[in-house]
Amino acid sequence: METLRTGLMFIALVAFLTAFGFGVMSTTTSRWYVDERNTDTTLDEPRNIVNRGLWQWCDYDGVCFEIPDEEYLDAVRAFSILSLIIALVSLGLSLMAVNEDGTKLKLVxxxxxxxxxxxxxxxxxxxxxEIRDMASFDEQYWGYSFRLGWAAVFLYGASGLIFLVVATFLAGSPTKVRYGHVNRT
Structure with missing residues (x-):
């Protein structure tokens, strides 16, 4: 049982660290949305826009321009950064929980x-x-930064699920959580 618990916690931590890496790359890179057709010179944005991230637009020549503040982008930036900050706290808690036999820290x-x-x-x-409402997706597609962000969501969730299973069903102490009740033996 101890080997199973240790193995699952290791898998959860590897998945979590991968998710954290994906989250950092997703938040900091400019390949969320790629547009291969924009050559219209009447637009206010820079010409020949190839890709767009949370912080900047980049054109075919690799020249990047800061994106003006937009409310939805501010929300996306804020929640992305908050998720990274909470992820660091989660990592600290999970590393402390690895060496603990009880369930409370694992549940937290x-x-x-x-x-x-x-x-x-x-x-x-x-x-x-927001992008779905704006884009036509004829010659446009989601970039790797966007895909990494979604992968991070699922890996964070999977890590949480594994930790929950370890804490509730594979608890190694006399305190076991069963059916929503804590039984002390």
Whole structure:
């Protein structure tokens, strides 16, 4: 049982660290949305826009321009950054929980994993909705930064689920959580 618990916690931590890396790359890179057709010179934005991130537009020549503040982008940026901050707290809790036999710290770590996933989910959902409303997707598509953001959501959630299973069903102490009740033996 101890080997199973240790193995699952290791898998959860690897998935979580991968999700964190994906979240950092997603938040900091400019390949959320790619447009291969924009050569209209009447637009206010720079010409020949190839890709767009949370912070800047980049054209075919690799020249990047800061994106003016837009409300939905501010929300996406805020929730992305908050998810990374909460992820760091989650990582600290999970590392402390690895060496503990009790369930409380593992449950708290799982809760923080889920909160991290929720914040990343909100950021991704807002961006998806806003771009879907604006774009035609004839010659446009989601970039790798966008895909990494969604992968982070699912990996954060999977990590939280694994920690929850370890805390509730594979608890190694006399305190076991069963059917919503804590039984002390």
């Amino acid at each position: 770590a799982a809760l923080f994993f889920f909160v991290t996933a929720l914040f990343q989910l909100i950021a991704m959902g807002v961006y998806t909705k």
